[in-house]
Amino acid sequence: MLRTRITLVAVTAVAAAIVVAVVTAYRTVSPLVADQVDRGLSDRADTVLALLRADAPLPVRPDMTEQLLLPDGTVRPLTPGRNPLPVTAADRAIAVTGAGVNETEIEVDGVGYGILTKGRPGGGAVMVSQNYADVERIDREFLWRTVWITAIALAAAALLCWLAIGRILRPIRRLAAATDHIATTQNLSTTLPDNDSGEVGELTRSFNTMLAALRFSRAQQQRLAEDAGHELRTPLTSVRGSAELLQRARGRLAPDDEATVLATLVQEAKALDELVRELVDLATDQYAAEDPAPVALAELAEDTARRFRRRTARVITVTTEDPATVLARSRALTRCIDNLVDNASKFSPPDSPIDITVRDRTVTVRDRGPGIDATDRTAVFDRFYRADRTRSTPGSGLGLAIVHDIVTAHGGTVSADNHPEGGATFRFTLPG
Structure with a gap:
């Protein structure tokens, strides 16, 4: 069915466009989110260092854990009730010099964590970690919402395409029904509906022109047959009459009369031959x-x-x-x-x-x-x-x-x- 095929093509094109847009958007947004998370860890580490210098209390964030790594490798928790963060050799090297930055990622109980170690002037280092659970949840929600929005958009696009294409193809269906009726009934007097100004309208007008030509051709054929029958009747009647006269006379006609009858036969036969030849030329359009x-x-x-x-x-x-x-x-x-x-x-x-x-x-x-x-x-x-x-x-x-x-x-x-x-x-x- 033409309507279904066109709808499938249109929906496939829309789906491809949506998928390309979503994938492009996700790949563009994902690095931005990662940069934002890294920037948040760095800002949090700077805040912790500033509060330590001012000997001020550290506000607690539920998604973050902070600790102080002393130059001798000792860990002092800065967030009560949190498990200590794992310390690597790179972290200890930063604590000894009091300078440098180290970023690592770990996974605990299926939950990802990002850890930033930043040197503390004068010795030691501050370690800050952030729970990626919220980030991953937002990422999952983004993907699921995108899937649902895409599905709804495709369903809406399919419905709109189905309705719009049905309206566009309506003149073609009317044209097909009319031509099928003409082919079934052989009624060339039917006029195809012409209510469209676009390509379908041009096609309909072309069909109407073709039908007009067929009607004219059929009328000419009927007229030719009628006229030919009328014109052939005269020489055929003359030939038949002359032949019947010769048949009845059976040699009893005077020589002059017989010659006249035979001349009439020849003349009418020539006229008949010329008429038939020209009729064939007209009927076959051999040129x-x-x-x-x-x-x-x-x-x-x-x-x-x-x-x-x-x-x-x-x-x-x-x-x-x-x-x-x-x-x-x-x-x-x-x-x-x-x-x-x-x-x-x-x-x-x-x-x-x-x-x-x-x-x-x-x-x-x-x-x-x-x-x-x-x-x-x-x-x-x-x-x-x-x-x-x-x-x-x-x-x-x-x-x-x-x-x-x-x-x-x-x-x-x-x-x-x-x-x-x-x-x-x-x-x-x-x-x-």
Whole structure:
């Protein structure tokens, strides 16, 4: 579960930070406490020496024991009722000279003691010891309190992280539930909730954009299937009718009539073949698999013109004005120019020329046909659209639609207009 994993990571980070802080603080404070204890022993020894010089009574501290070590090694207790402190050779040497300091630590019945021996001017030494029981108790309490505080802090951090992460992940859970619903029901009309302005909101908006694209794609597929069924019905009906006529006649038709029927079969079969081929192009988007590369538009135009001159014996001129090189799919753009020139050939008189102009990133194809009505200038790029005046002209109504789809996929624009001197002009412009 994502929420649990993120919470564990956050709590682990908090625990590591707390442990580092506690260990650092303990290691910093512990030497300070030890220095304070040593300073307390030294101050107590100075106090005892001063009181001995003034022959004043020594105030008793419950955690300390004092005694006077004479130069001959004799010990005189200064704190009644306390056990004498152990004397080492170093302590005796200080008592003989009356100068120097010696620090030792001992343990009695599991309790630590610190002992400071300090020389007394004129001979002898003062020995002061302090019970470390309170210091060790404070140290233990510090550690236990630190452990408890750390545990409470971690529990609070875990709870806060759990709640905060749950709130942060709530939009993601809603998004996951919505996408799961869409995947289960295949209902692309669902709109994902978008109530966040951060990264989750951007992700949701991206999903909504993707859903919109899928809805559009599905609508196009349904429309393509419906339009294709409608367009295929006409040539198939003609082919079937001609074939049934030949089947019923069984050789009894006049030669001229039989030739007409066979010509109709061939013509409709060609139209059907062209329609199926263009439908496959639209449905499979085969040009999308081609990798974009630098393409010289002028070279593509010249290549198309050469091929159509041989095919149609027309005069096809190519004019270039500062032609550009674009990053595009070469075969796809070749299909665009081919379709525009083929369209111009269909709607121009047989002996009329076709002009191709390449200006910067724009390719324009002009024919000498009847032109385009104002109401048809946008619709001609729709699939299967046929203007009233062109319904008798051979074609599937998909050539310009393919041009539109390819150019739009490249981020460009297409348009159609009438030329001032007659005929129609079709152009597409690609981005830089």
